[in-house]
Amino acid sequence: xxxxxxxxxxxxxxADLHSIPAGAVNIRxxxxxxxxxxxxxxxxxxxxxxxxxxxxxxxxxxxxxxxxPVILTRSGFKDLVYNTFIIGEDSDVLVVAxxxxxxxxxxxSQHDGIHEIxxxxxxxxxYVEKHYGEGNAEGKRSLNPTTVITVEEGAYAExxxxxxxxxxxxxxxxxxxxxDRGNLKIVEKLLTHGEQEAExxxxxxxxxxxxxxxxISRSVAQDKSSQVFQAKLIGKARSNGHVECDAIIMGxxxxxxxxxxxxxxxxxxxxHEAAIGKIAGxxxxxLMSLGLTEQEAVDTILRGFLR
Amino acid sequence: MLELKNIKxxxxxxxGTAREVLQDVNIKLEKGKLYAxxxxxGGGKTSLAKVxxxxxxxxxxxxxxxxxxxxxxxxxxxxxxxxxxxxxxPPRFKGLTVENVMKIAQPSLDTVQIRGYLRDVGLCPEDYLxxxxxxxxxxxxxxxxxxxQLLARQAPVSIFDEPEAGVDLWTIQKLIGIxxxxxxxxxxxxxxxxxxxxxxxxxxxEIILVxxxxxxxxGTTEEIWPSIREDVICKMKGQxxxxxxxxx
Numbered sequence: 001x002x003x004x005x006x007x008x009x010x011x012x013x014x015a016d017l018h019s020i021p022a023g024a025v026n027i028r029x030x031x032x033x034x035x036x037x038x039x040x041x042x043x044x045x046x047x048x049x050x051x052x053x054x055x056x057x058x059x060x061x062x063x064x065x066x067x068x069p070v071i072l073t074r075s076g077f078k079d080l081v082y083n084t085f086i087i088g089e090d091s092d093v094l095v096v097a098x099x100x101x102x103x104x105x106x107x108x109s110q111h112d113g114i115h116e117i118x119x120x121x122x123x124x125x126x127y128v129e130k131h132y133g134e135g136n137a138e139g140k141r142s143l144n145p146t147t148v149i150t151v152e153e154g155a156y157a158e159x160x161x162x163x164x165x166x167x168x169x170x171x172x173x174x175x176x177x178x179x180d181r182g183n184l185k186i187v188e189k190l191l192t193h194g195e196q197e198a199e200x201x202x203x204x205x206x207x208x209x210x211x212x213x214x215x216i217s218r219s220v221a222q223d224k225s226s227q228v229f230q231a232k233l234i235g236k237a238r239s240n241g242h243v244e245c246d247a248i249i250m251g252x253x254x255x256x257x258x259x260x261x262x263x264x265x266x267x268x269x270x271x272h273e274a275a276i277g278k279i280a281g282x283x284x285x286x287l288m289s290l291g292l293t294e295q296e297a298v299d300t301i302l303r304g305f306l307r
Numbered sequence: 308m309l310e311l312k313n314i315k316x317x318x319x320x321x322x323g324t325a326r327e328v329l330q331d332v333n334i335k336l337e338k339g340k341l342y343a344x345x346x347x348x349g350g351g352k353t354s355l356a357k358v359x360x361x362x363x364x365x366x367x368x369x370x371x372x373x374x375x376x377x378x379x380x381x382x383x384x385x386x387x388x389x390x391x392x393x394x395x396x397p398p399r400f401k402g403l404t405v406e407n408v409m410k411i412a413q414p415s416l417d418t419v420q421i422r423g424y425l426r427d428v429g430l431c432p433e434d435y436l437x438x439x440x441x442x443x444x445x446x447x448x449x450x451x452x453x454x455x456q457l458l459a460r461q462a463p464v465s466i467f468d469e470p471e472a473g474v475d476l477w478t479i480q481k482l483i484g485i486x487x488x489x490x491x492x493x494x495x496x497x498x499x500x501x502x503x504x505x506x507x508x509x510x511x512x513e514i515i516l517v518x519x520x521x522x523x524x525x526g527t528t529e530e531i532w533p534s535i536r537e538d539v540i541c542k543m544k545g546q547x548x549x550x551x552x553x554x555x
Contacts, residue, residue, distance in 0.1 A: 218401075246401065282398040285362055289394075290412045290456065291386040300411065304402030 003034070007071055010100030013132040013164065015069040024066040026053055028081065030074045042066050042093070052082035052114075055095070059088035059120070067096045070113065075105025075139050078112075085117040085125075087155075092124040099143055101167075103135040110142040117149040119157045119182075127159040133166030140168040147174045151182035153208065162189045162306075163198065172200040178239070179208035188217045189306045192225035192253070199228045206239035206268065217245040220302055221253035232260040235268025243272040248279055248305060309336040309359070309464055309497065314368035316354055316520075328354045329365070330520045338463065339494040341486070343511035343528075344501045345535070350518040352501045353395055356466045359499075360392040361385040372464070391462035395469045395501075397453040399441050405452055406436045412456040424455040427485050429478040446473040454482060458489065463496040471504040483510055508532060 003011065007029065011017040020035065024042035027035040031051070038044045041061040045054045055066055072079060085095060095117075103109040119125050133141035143163075151157050163170060178184050184204065192198050204213045215231045233241035243259045259272035279301050287297035316329035329351050336342055344352050357363040359370060361382040370378045372388055380388070400408070409421045416424075422432035428451040438444065440452060450473050457465055467486070471479050487510055490498035500507055508514060514531040516524040524531060 280398060282394075283400060285382060286394060286398050287411065288382040289360055289362070289386055289392050290408075290460070291383060292411065293383050300403070301400065304400055304407065307402040 003029075004073075006073055006102050010071045010073070010102055010132070010134075011069055014071075014098030014100040014130045015067055015096050017067065017069065021065070021067050023064055024055070026055075026066075026068045028068070028070040028079075030072055030077055031079045039064065039066075044068075047082060047084075050082050051080060052084070055083065055085045057085070057087045057091050057093050057123075059090055061088060061091040061093060063092065065094040065096060069097065070099040070111055072099070072101045072103075072109050072111055075103050075109055075135075075137070076107030078108075078110045080112045080114075082114045083116070085115065087117070087119045087123045087125045089120040090122045091120075093126075095125060095127045097127065098130040098132075099145075100131075101133045101135075101141040101143065103133070103139040103141050104137050105135075106138045108140040108142065110144070112144045112146070114146045115148070117147065117157070119149070119151050119155040121152045122154045123152075124156045125158070127157065128162075129160070130162045130164060131167055131170065132164040133168065135166075141166060142169040143167050144171045145173075149174070149176045149184070151176065151178045151184045151211070153180045153182060155179075156183045158185045158187075160187045160189075163191060165191060165193065167192075167198070168194075168196050170196075170198045170200075172198075174200075174202045176202075176204040176213070178204065178206050178211035178213055180210065182208055182211045184211075184213045186213075186215045188215070188219075190217070190219040190227065190229075191222070191302075191306060192220070192227055193222040194225060195223070196225040197227075198225070200230070202231045204233050204241065206233065206235045206241055207237060208239070209237050211237065211239045213239075213241040215243045215245075217243075217247075217257075218305055219245075219247045219255065220250070220306060221247065221255050222250045224252045226254040226256075228256045228258075230258045230260065231272075232262065233270050233272075234262040234264060235270050236264045238265060238267035239269070241268070241270045243274075245272075245274045246305075247276040248302065249276055250278065308338070308371075308373060310334070310369075310371040311355075311358070312369045312371065314355075314358060314370070315366045316351075316358060316363055317366045328520055329358065332368070332521055334515065334522060334525075336497055336499065338497050339492060340497050340512045341490045341510065342497065342499045343508050343514045344499060344517055345503060345508060345514060346517040346523070351520040352517050353468055354520075355517060356392060356468055356499070356501060359385075359464070359466060360390055362392075389463035389496075390466070391457050391460040391464065392466045393453045393457040393468060393470065395472060397440075397449050399444070399449065401439060401441045403440055404437050405440060408440055408452070409456060409459055413459040413461070416459060421459070424459045425452075427458060427481070428452070428455045429481045430455070447475060447478070450474055451478060458485065461496075464499070465490070465496060466499045466501070468501045469503070470500065471502060471507060479504065479506060483507060486510070505536070508535075
């Protein structure tokens with residue numbers, strides 16, 4: 001399967017793919033499978049009732065990865081996909097998702113990805129999802145991911161969800177349930193600029209005994225962009241949860257940060273911290289005293305913050 | 308040669324009046340020497356250092372480095388000219404590691420050299436290289452990393468602002484050793500140590516006493532140290548009233 005230079009660049013941006021990776025892979029291009037390959041331990045099967053795939057990681061699979069990036073290059077194309085991931089018991093895998101849109105036309109392009117993830121008993125999964133948009137024409141680039149994840153007994157899931165530059169409009173929804181001794185960590189990094197709008201809503205239900213959840217949000221809003229971040233932890237059993245949202249606001253941007261804690265059990269320990277502020281002047285001065293210009297200092301601070 | 312000529316610095320009180328922070332400061336500092344600037348809190352020591360670094364712009368006067376008037380130069384331009392400053396209270400950075408910042412301080416450094424600078428300030432490199440300069444580090448650790456950055460810059464003008472503050476006694480001894488080795492008699496640069504520490508002061512070639520926004524006294528360590536030694540020790544012990552260093 002051949003990819004154009006634009007497509008290769010998108011794949012690099014959203015999935016760090018410089019070539020076709022080893023192992024299981026599914027690359028979706030403008031609504032169709034451009035490349036699909038299962039491995040001996042990870043099956044990728046097309047859904048029969050709606051667009052999308054089932055990714056089935058066999059129990060006990062360790063040190064393997066599956067790449068399922070999506071790219072859109074046709075202006076005006078609106079893509080909707082349903083993907084299901086079953087991470088088998090006692091496996092340990094990396095899932096690399098992500099979506100890149102190149103819109104060089106005047107019509108709006110949009111990708112709505114609905115992911116259901118089940119991390120089975122004792123399994124470990126690291127999930128990385130990067131979103132990126134590019135193109136100088138009037139056509140907007142919209143990305144609306146919905147992720148529903150179940151972390152079963154003793155399982156561990158770490159999700160890193162990153163929105164890089166160039167996405168005009170996004171609405172992210174993440175719903176999770178964490179069972180006995182399950183552990184979920186969500187790290188969300190978001191950068192908006194221009195007049196972009198972003199909304200992220202995360203709800204985690206701690207349903208099992210001694211389940212834990214941690215949400216770390218780092219966001220930067222520049223220019224006239226706006227962001228709404230809502231994170232809700234619901235402790236339904238003896239459990240621990242923590243939400244940490246840090247945001248840097250620049251220019252005429254707006255940020256609305258709403259951490260919410262709901263304890264439905266007397267042994268649930270839930271905490272949150274939230275901060276919104278400009279880049280501290282003393283940080284800029286410090287880096288300038290090391291020889292950086294003011295703009296280089298700003299870029300360095302933002303790069304580190306969103307690392 | 309670094310020269311401060313007739314430096315005045317005013318800060319606004321916010322009610323239309325101004326507070327004079329520095330007044331008629333005149334100092335000439337030579338390469339190859341290790342200077343101590345000492346004096347009571349609020350006397351103008353850190354303000355003086357920030358005027359040299361370009362963080363504060365003087366209301367009047369000139370800063371001259373090797374014959375060039377650098378008064379109007381930015382912080383970045385002064386850093387490029389070879390002025391380096393270790394902050395008294397360095398800021399923290401989420402997401403920037405110790406290695407990141409050391410490489411900003413001196414881009415030519417490789418990891419082996421960075422490890423060496425961290426050892427110089429008493430930090431085990433394996434424990435710190437990948438750590439964020441963020442809330443996870445103590446004030447003393449941040450301070451030592453700050454000093455390591457200054458050492459790494461190898462600048463012709465190096466200003467240490469209270470390197471001993473928040474640092475344990477063993478590390479102070481280590482810092483004294485490294486500053487002596489690096490700067491004493493080094494014709495390529497000068498070091499200015501702002502300090503109240505009774506161990507730092509005697510190792511310097513000259514002591515400059517700054518109080519009430521100006522230079523009250525200056526001389527070789529042999530001349531100045533005996534007269535202020537008791538005051539410094541008394542201040543260290545927190546026993547002094549308003550008459551520190553003989554300043555009314």
